[in-house]
Amino acid sequence: MRKKTFRLVISCPDRVGIVAAVSQFLNERQGSIIEASHHTDIEQKWFFMRHDIDAESLNITVETFREEFASIAEEFNMRWYVKDSEDRPKVILMATKESHCLNDIMHRWHTGELNCEIVGVIANHEALRSMVEWYKIPYHCIPVPKENKMPAFQKIEACIDDAQADAIVLARYMQIFPEYLCEKYRHRVINIHHSFLPSFIGAKPYHQAAVRGVKLIGATCHYVTADLDAGPIIEQDVIRVRHSHAAEDMVRLGKDIEKLVLSRGLRYHLEDRVLVHGNKTVVFAE
Amino acid sequence: MRKKTFRLVISCPDRVGIVAAVSQFLNERQGSIIEASHHTDIEQKWFFMRHDIDAESLNITVETFREEFASIAEEFNMRWYVKDSEDRPKVILMATKESHCLNDIMHRWHTGELNCEIVGVIANHEALRSMVEWYKIPYHCIPVPKENKMPAFQKIEACIDDAQADAIVLARYMQIFPEYLCEKYRHRVINIHHSFLPSFIGAKPYHQAAVRGVKLIGATCHYVTADLDAGPIIEQDVIRVRHSHAAEDMVRLGKDIEKLVLSRGLRYHLEDRVLVHGNKTVVFAE
Amino acid sequence: MRKKTFRLVISCPDRVGIVAAVSQFLNERQGSIIEASHHTDIEQKWFFMRHDIDAESLNITVETFREEFASIAEEFNMRWYVKDSEDRPKVILMATKESHCLNDIMHRWHTGELNCEIVGVIANHEALRSMVEWYKIPYHCIPVPKENKMPAFQKIEACIDDAQADAIVLARYMQIFPEYLCEKYRHRVINIHHSFLPSFIGAKPYHQAAVRGVKLIGATCHYVTADLDAGPIIEQDVIRVRHSHAAEDMVRLGKDIEKLVLSRGLRYHLEDRVLVHGNKTVVFAE
Amino acid sequence: MRKKTFRLVISCPDRVGIVAAVSQFLNERQGSIIEASHHTDIEQKWFFMRHDIDAESLNITVETFREEFASIAEEFNMRWYVKDSEDRPKVILMATKESHCLNDIMHRWHTGELNCEIVGVIANHEALRSMVEWYKIPYHCIPVPKENKMPAFQKIEACIDDAQADAIVLARYMQIFPEYLCEKYRHRVINIHHSFLPSFIGAKPYHQAAVRGVKLIGATCHYVTADLDAGPIIEQDVIRVRHSHAAEDMVRLGKDIEKLVLSRGLRYHLEDRVLVHGNKTVVFAE
Structure with a gap:
């Protein structure tokens, strides 16, 4: 009943363009965002983001997502991971x-x-x-x-x-x-x-x-x-x-x-x- | 002491690409996002978004912002407004x-x-x-x-x-x-x-x-x-x-x-x- | 480990002398009060009281308590009961x-x-x-x-x-x-x-x-x-x-x-x- | 609009008979109790009590109350005071x-x-x-x-x-x-x-x-x-x-x-x- 989602969790130094890069990445893959949360720690100049993305809308595996996202992650110096919500911890x-x-x-x-x-x-x-x-x-x-x-x-x-x-x-x-x-x-x-x-x-x-x-x-x-x-x-x-x-x-x-x-x-x-x-x-x- | 910000508030029918369009718009203008909030009402298929953007980072007036954003707003059928935080209600x-x-x-x-x-x-x-x-x-x-x-x-x-x-x-x-x-x-x-x-x-x-x-x-x-x-x-x-x-x-x-x-x-x-x-x-x- | 107590619960029309009568009754039987609560509903002129009494200090059975208390209860027109805490409901x-x-x-x-x-x-x-x-x-x-x-x-x-x-x-x-x-x-x-x-x-x-x-x-x-x-x-x-x-x-x-x-x-x-x-x-x- | 009350506040070593003595004292003077609170600190064997008594029902001054209560207070070794609610601190x-x-x-x-x-x-x-x-x-x-x-x-x-x-x-x-x-x-x-x-x-x-x-x-x-x-x-x-x-x-x-x-x-x-x-x-x- 719960939708299968990919959870993309990111933290990195804050700078302009992170959200644009990530949302364009998702948009290009037709990713439908179910939940999105951002936080900027102004003092530490650090950025935090979590997306819950409808897996069906993406039509790729979590492994493919991981590969394709890697270059963005590198560009922005991200600590990050993406998880399939059906891979139960x-x-x-x-x-x-x-x-x-x-x-x-x-x-x-x-x-x-x-x-x-x-x-x-x-x-x-x-x-x-x-x-x-x-x-x-x-x-x-x-x-x-x-x-x-x-x-x-x-x-x-x-x-x-x-x-x-x-x-x-x-x-x-x-x-x-x-x-x-x-x-x-x-x-x-x-x-x-x-x-x-x-x-x-x-x-x-x-x-x-x-x-x-x-x-x-x-x-x-x-x-x-x-x-x-x-x-x-x-x-x-x-x-x-x-x-x-x-x-x-x-x-x-x-x-x-x-x-x-x-x-x-x-x-x-x-x-x-x-x-x-x-x-x-x-x-x-x- | 409080930073001057532009507050962009949007609600519109939900579909893929809204966040990408908005964040690219901001990115192109070097907009530094101080606070961002999203919500999708799954049942009503309606999308809600609020951004607080560092006005200095943008280097345009709120009027210019308003003009330039209008075409995106139209594309996504948005109810929207943008306000200068220094225009006190x-x-x-x-x-x-x-x-x-x-x-x-x-x-x-x-x-x-x-x-x-x-x-x-x-x-x-x-x-x-x-x-x-x-x-x-x-x-x-x-x-x-x-x-x-x-x-x-x-x-x-x-x-x-x-x-x-x-x-x-x-x-x-x-x-x-x-x-x-x-x-x-x-x-x-x-x-x-x-x-x-x-x-x-x-x-x-x-x-x-x-x-x-x-x-x-x-x-x-x-x-x-x-x-x-x-x-x-x-x-x-x-x-x-x-x-x-x-x-x-x-x-x-x-x-x-x-x-x-x-x-x-x-x-x-x-x-x-x-x-x-x-x-x-x-x-x-x- | 929990002490055996008698719980005396009373509600009756409010008037002067209820607490004195009850506490004297307990005092005469050497009753050690562990917890006592009162409430007067001013509007309804109704009085409410609950006592938790150390059963050992009283040295009588709950039945004896019940018999002996009956005359006070009648005098003040009480709805009341007393219970042994060890009689588990x-x-x-x-x-x-x-x-x-x-x-x-x-x-x-x-x-x-x-x-x-x-x-x-x-x-x-x-x-x-x-x-x-x-x-x-x-x-x-x-x-x-x-x-x-x-x-x-x-x-x-x-x-x-x-x-x-x-x-x-x-x-x-x-x-x-x-x-x-x-x-x-x-x-x-x-x-x-x-x-x-x-x-x-x-x-x-x-x-x-x-x-x-x-x-x-x-x-x-x-x-x-x-x-x-x-x-x-x-x-x-x-x-x-x-x-x-x-x-x-x-x-x-x-x-x-x-x-x-x-x-x-x-x-x-x-x-x-x-x-x-x-x-x-x-x-x-x- | 607020009723004039006497507030009797007591703390003393716990023993049987305190409540009986106090409530009999009040009863003898026709004291109508508006609010009464008790607490026994089992560990410290210490007893605490506060009464709010309708001053009109008593028909004595707070000074008379103070004098007359003194002997009970002494008997039970009380730290205590009584105050007229109209003596605003x-x-x-x-x-x-x-x-x-x-x-x-x-x-x-x-x-x-x-x-x-x-x-x-x-x-x-x-x-x-x-x-x-x-x-x-x-x-x-x-x-x-x-x-x-x-x-x-x-x-x-x-x-x-x-x-x-x-x-x-x-x-x-x-x-x-x-x-x-x-x-x-x-x-x-x-x-x-x-x-x-x-x-x-x-x-x-x-x-x-x-x-x-x-x-x-x-x-x-x-x-x-x-x-x-x-x-x-x-x-x-x-x-x-x-x-x-x-x-x-x-x-x-x-x-x-x-x-x-x-x-x-x-x-x-x-x-x-x-x-x-x-x-x-x-x-x-x-």
């Missing part, structure tokens, strides 16, 4: 024992809301196996012992690589990703942090929030980098709390925001709506 | 006795937040004269007697026309605009209705809300049409209420939403971000 | 084919967030059986043929009564409840309507919203009455939409609000936080 | 050059929304004199030279004391209050910080927010303490931003949140709805 989910984010993502995927293939769940406990397997998703339990984590992360790495995962979603995965994996899977590991970053970095953010007496709590979906909870932010939201909410109430209320923010962030990522530049994102939300 | 505000919306707009204008010229306030009472005159804005008191309103509206019409107002803002003006003026100033009269339309059309919406026991109240900024509270919606927002809020509390709380929604809607209108199509709007918010 | 869920609300409620219940017993799911299709049965909840498929609905509703009634359900949750159940069942289960049938009532009553509210061009869409949790979508409202919320969202996008975005609003409303109901008076509710949210 | 506003918060508060006061007496505006520049004087409020310009601030703050102190101000509102006052004044006016100096604390403490929070790439910006109303931007939080709120918003757009958008949050916080303070305990507040919002 492969996603690995990672979790510990909390199931609210995991259940939310799997349910959205199951009902066709998320355009991806979930190729596996990696968890450091057995707790969620039965729920995951109901969805017929492979479950990999890889415990991460406190005293020696490296072998566990090597198994995780192998598991990710075997599955050829395009994206790794930390759905309340309670382990810190090692630096070398952050580097290896740069801008492909998506985390949900249970605070409105940059407030309350690190452990037990709801307890930190309760101690500080804030009147709103939040959640942040971001790309994981070696710098803890400091990667590029994709999406955030908050919910109101009162003096009557103890830390454990915040934990409960926060779950609703965590799962919403993570699902929204993941959706933007899967639809190629997130362009990273430095430590910030451009998000072309619908 | 003339605005008339209308009010009764309530001052919260009026004060909010005048203060924003006074501090340079709204890029327009406020050429006058028309009110059917004297209550707000001193506040308005502090801002050095002409105040026209035109009472509207219940038994014979037409002469009053003719005076209002003359006042609007004398001032050559581009936009008329009903800032809690408690009179129904006559049909012929709705027609005459089509898509130029902006109203704030104190409910989340289409709920609670007509008089005393907060009292209607209190009776129905809703948990959120709202406000709606819309273009005025002959059909009461049914014109194209520009902006809406809501605020939470509880059982402890009586109708008069809603009146107080609602004011904050009314002034925010009206100011936002007015800003969008003044920046040529609102494109009307049928009874709906496309709003290219920043 | 029995809940029946009803659905059609859409699973987002059902999955959300079952998951919350499964993880211990909702303090109730889910005694069954009644659906008019088989589509959701496997998901429900994973949670080990009995699934009753009772089709409702267009031409003759009454026998189906009699089966539904029998099913509800067999299960001794305290609450019936219409989790996107796409059938109109017959009037006699609305009466029989008065203030016990909870529905989620996919609009911000009173806007867009009846069928296809998102399509109505798309046609009207609103800038926010919402959902409403309310008690079902014979008057369609007009029963007492428990909870509402909204989400922002733009011109780029077609009706089917609203359907998708709306789901997130529907499930949140329904779960919140259900939680309030299960914790005896909702007091109905006329066609309105007092909701003592935490 | 005296408020001093402080500002620099930015007028949005100042204008918002003065306008609310002018239209009768804020139940206080504004006894003066202290500013370190002349910029806002004419606006303030339109409201017939005394304007004190006290410049604060960089190299020697103490004499200025002594003048400010004298000005506050001369006016017998109950509350001091820093309405975007761009100077750090000296520690001895924070101590002297403990829990009486209200500040608006233009970030969602504890994020972005200190100078230029919007620029910090732009650098970090957050998706929401906020404002925080709090009591000023010697510890910069770390005092007890009264109220907070946020607004959504996008990649298209540069720091100067955030400055503009943030103003709307700043003035709303400050006005709400001030209102809570003036209505004795804010109870400070340690570094946190209990806010009995209506």
Whole structure:
């Protein structure tokens, strides 16, 4: 039912003529544009663009598109890619024992809301196996012992690589990703942090929030980098709390925001709506 | 400080080649695009576009732009205009006795937040004269007697026309605009209705809300049409209420939403971000 | 871990001395109050009160409490009840084919967030059986043929009564409840309507919203009455939409609000936080 | 129109019998309770209570109330006060050059929304004199030279004391209050910080927010303490931003949140709805 589209995503130094060149390219191939978004970062002098093009109108393969577009890309010094919307990205989910984010993502995927293939769940406990397997998703339990984590992360790495995962979603995965994996899977590991970053970095953010007496709590979906909870932010939201909410109430209320923010962030990522530049994102939300 | 720009606003039947034609036109004139927004209404097969172009980069007047663009416009059957951002639109505000919306707009204008010229306030009472005159804005008191309103509206019409107002803002003006003026100033009269339309059309919406026991109240900024509270919606927002809020509390709380929604809607209108199509709007918010 | 409490819920004509009488009653029995909420409807001259009392501090059974409190209740002409928080209410869920609300409620219940017993799911299709049965909840498929609905509703009634359900949750159940069942289960049938009532009553509210061009869409949790979508409202919320969202996008975005609003409303109901008076509710949210 | 009430505000160690004692005291004097709010901090074992009592129903003066209540207060070791709602608190506003918060508060006061007496505006520049004087409020310009601030703050102190101000509102006052004044006016100096604390403490929070790439910006109303931007939080709120918003757009958008949050916080303070305990507040919002 969803139309097959090609998604052309570009970022490059800003200058006159980029849009003209790209739109003429599309026009020459009779490309019907379904959605187009632009952004110019005036300060950085950098240009960002995303097109969703009706694939049928073009009548060429994504490979041909890629070849033919290359010279324009070179001319304007673009970082760019084009994707067929029917090439569904492969996603690995990672979790510990909390199931609210995991259940939310799997349910959205199951009902066709998320355009991806979930190729596996990696968890450091057995707790969620039965729920995951109901969805017929492979479950990999890889415990991460406190005293020696490296072998566990090597198994995780192998598991990710075997599955050829395009994206790794930390759905309340309670382990810190090692630096070398952050580097290896740069801008492909998506985390949900249970605070409105940059407030309350690190452990037990709801307890930190309760101690500080804030009147709103939040959640942040971001790309994981070696710098803890400091990667590029994709999406955030908050919910109101009162003096009557103890830390454990915040934990409960926060779950609703965590799962919403993570699902929204993941959706933007899967639809190629997130362009990273430095430590910030451009998000072309619908 | 704000850059002088030309705003090119277009709506037309959708087809391949519009963006290419427009962007080539701009490219040939070395136009540097500061902001660009597109929307295709798939169902209606209608295309909408707004460009904010650095005027200096173009090095032509807005009149020359207008002449030279005309042939493209004709080719694609466009409804369109181009405006110099330094030609500040003339605005008339209308009010009764309530001052919260009026004060909010005048203060924003006074501090340079709204890029327009406020050429006058028309009110059917004297209550707000001193506040308005502090801002050095002409105040026209035109009472509207219940038994014979037409002469009053003719005076209002003359006042609007004398001032050559581009936009008329009903800032809690408690009179129904006559049909012929709705027609005459089509898509130029902006109203704030104190409910989340289409709920609670007509008089005393907060009292209607209190009776129905809703948990959120709202406000709606819309273009005025002959059909009461049914014109194209520009902006809406809501605020939470509880059982402890009586109708008069809603009146107080609602004011904050009314002034925010009206100011936002007015800003969008003044920046040529609102494109009307049928009874709906496309709003290219920043 | 949750403390056992007695919940004393009262509504009665307002007069001086109610709080004194109740608090002295509790004080004499050494009752430690964990949460107390009052509301006076000035216009209606009606008083509402809810207490959550540490059951251990009282050292009597809920039956004894009930007997001993009766004379105060009579004196002040109270509608009232007291409940042991460990007597978990029995809940029946009803659905059609859409699973987002059902999955959300079952998951919350499964993880211990909702303090109730889910005694069954009644659906008019088989589509959701496997998901429900994973949670080990009995699934009753009772089709409702267009031409003759009454026998189906009699089966539904029998099913509800067999299960001794305290609450019936219409989790996107796409059938109109017959009037006699609305009466029989008065203030016990909870529905989620996919609009911000009173806007867009009846069928296809998102399509109505798309046609009207609103800038926010919402959902409403309310008690079902014979008057369609007009029963007492428990909870509402909204989400922002733009011109780029077609009706089917609203359907998708709306789901997130529907499930949140329904779960919140259900939680309030299960914790005896909702007091109905006329066609309105007092909701003592935490 | 507003009823004259006595506001009884109490905080004390939690134990059985407090509510009974207070409500019996009120009952004996025929006190009709218009609004009552309780909170027990389970962890801290501390109890908070606020009553709004119809003054007419009591038929005693606030002084008599004060005398008669003293023995109960002593018994339960209460920090407490009772106030006549018609004794309007005296408020001093402080500002620099930015007028949005100042204008918002003065306008609310002018239209009768804020139940206080504004006894003066202290500013370190002349910029806002004419606006303030339109409201017939005394304007004190006290410049604060960089190299020697103490004499200025002594003048400010004298000005506050001369006016017998109950509350001091820093309405975007761009100077750090000296520690001895924070101590002297403990829990009486209200500040608006233009970030969602504890994020972005200190100078230029919007620029910090732009650098970090957050998706929401906020404002925080709090009591000023010697510890910069770390005092007890009264109220907070946020607004959504996008990649298209540069720091100067955030400055503009943030103003709307700043003035709303400050006005709400001030209102809570003036209505004795804010109870400070340690570094946190209990806010009995209506």
